[in-house]
Amino acid sequence: MPDTQVTDHLTIDWIAAADAIGREIAATTARHDEEDTFVEEGFRALKAAGFFKALVPAELGGLGADYRDICQAIRRLGTICGSTALAFSMHSHLVAVPAWRWRHEKAPVEGLLKRVAAEDLVLISSGGSDWLPSNGRAEKVDGGFRVTAKKVFSSGCQMGDLLVTSAIHDDPQAGPTVLHFAVPFRAEGVRRLDTWRVLGMRGTGSHDVALEGVFVPDAAIVARRPPGQWHMLFHHIFALAFPLVYAAYVGVAEGARNHALEIARVKPKTAALTIAAGRMENAFMQAEMGLDRMIAIAETDAPGPERTSRAAIAHTLTAEAAIATVERAMELVGGSSFYRDLGLERAFRDVQGARFHPLQELPQLELTGRMALGMGIDG
Known part of the structure; x- marks a missing residue:
């Protein structure tokens, strides 16, 4: 195990810890994809490094990690193993929401948060x-x-x-x-x-x-x-959960972009190559900007329908840009990107998951349109 088992929450560099875990599990990612098997090594490494209790407030026995830092750590993991990053993000949002509610609303959730810290629990979202x-x-x-x-x-x-x-x-x-x-x-x-x-x-x-x-x-x-209606709990969930989730997809896009640039830099520098690289860079910056906006909304905006609508817009834009980045990375590399051994094909498949988390594009457009027209968030 890399040197990431630090107990003082004030000294943990979560992004460096994610880098170390990424290096440790890099050789296993293709095998899990080929075999349809769970990324157990990644989860065990995350647990050993304290990630599963990272977002629990220090006052409740956790490691008091900064929300933005964990988003960026998930993104970093995603550059190596999208599956580890995405699966971990699902646990993370189940901790981030009650942690925010405990700190800002004095919600009675400390029992769960203390258990996560003390027992190092893994929470699973349905x-x-x-x-x-x-x-x-x-x-x-x-x-x-x-x-x-x-x-x-x-x-x-x-x-x-x-x-x-x-x-x-x-x-x-x-x-x-x-x-x-x-x-x-x-x-x-x-x-x-x-x-x-x-x-x-x-x-x-x-x-x-x-x-x-x-x-x-x-x-x-x-x-x-009530079923089928926006409740304040879901306003919290939407704004706080999806920056963590989409950090994984931006990480997948970033990994594809980095790999494509490594390959393209040794090719003859034609106009077509440089334009393809530029198009990929534009898409990747859009993905970064979208994710940064999602995180900022979660950190600073007041909970409610207006925040949910803004977060939903950023959610759609981030998803579109992450998918476009991987597509353009494959265009930059050319036909060899079609080969599975290169890894870009796996990134292309992994990033497609960004299409399917709520809210998908059409429901998002309807919600945002309703809010813009003063119709309220519920249909």
Whole structure:
């Protein structure tokens, strides 16, 4: 293990630590992509370096990392292994949101944050199936609920400790209500399904997780909301989660860009080559600017519909630019980029995932248009 196991949060250089981990796992990334296997080495290295408790406030036993630093560390990891970076970003946003709420709203979330720090927990998001509508059924029973659901895109679930998820309860008074809760992976009725056979980001291990009559005690319900509507919790999630997630994609784009430049610099310097390099550089700067704007919005803007709309715009622009960067890197290199051994083909497949996180482009355009026209955020 590289020399990244530092315990004093005031002295950790998270970007340098990510660099060290990247060097350690670089030789494994192609194998995990080829074999559709989880990037276990990357997660183990991240855990040894303290990354899973990095964003927990120091007052609660964590390492008190700066949010922007972790975004940039994820970006750096993404230059080497997009799957490690993306899977880790999913845990990170599940810590970043309660940490922000604890610090700024005095929300009663310190129990979870203290557990993450003390037990070095890995949190798994089921956000791919739990956006505003949620999914699954929660039936009321004595002392809690029985939950039945199938949760998709559960990145990193092979090493997960808690699944942070939701389900819909048909409340007799309030009507359909989304319940938010976490369940241990060791709980009876929690089952990982081997389903992750995909185009890109193959090493994230984003398998489905089945909840088969899982008991969730009343005390585990941390939030209730109407399905399908924007709730303040989701305004927090959207602004704080996606800079971490899209840092991974900008990292993939950066890795492709760097590799393409290495190859192109030894080619004859034709006008076509230099123009292709310039086009790639323009796209990459757009990706950097988009990510920086996403981070700044998360750091400084007040939570609410206006911030969510601005974050959604930056989200779309960052995704488009990251994808364009990899496409232009392949154009710069030429036909050899089509060969899998070169690595650009994997970057092309991995970066396509940027298209599919909420909000995708069409829903984003509708949301932003509604806000611009004074119609409100909910349809």
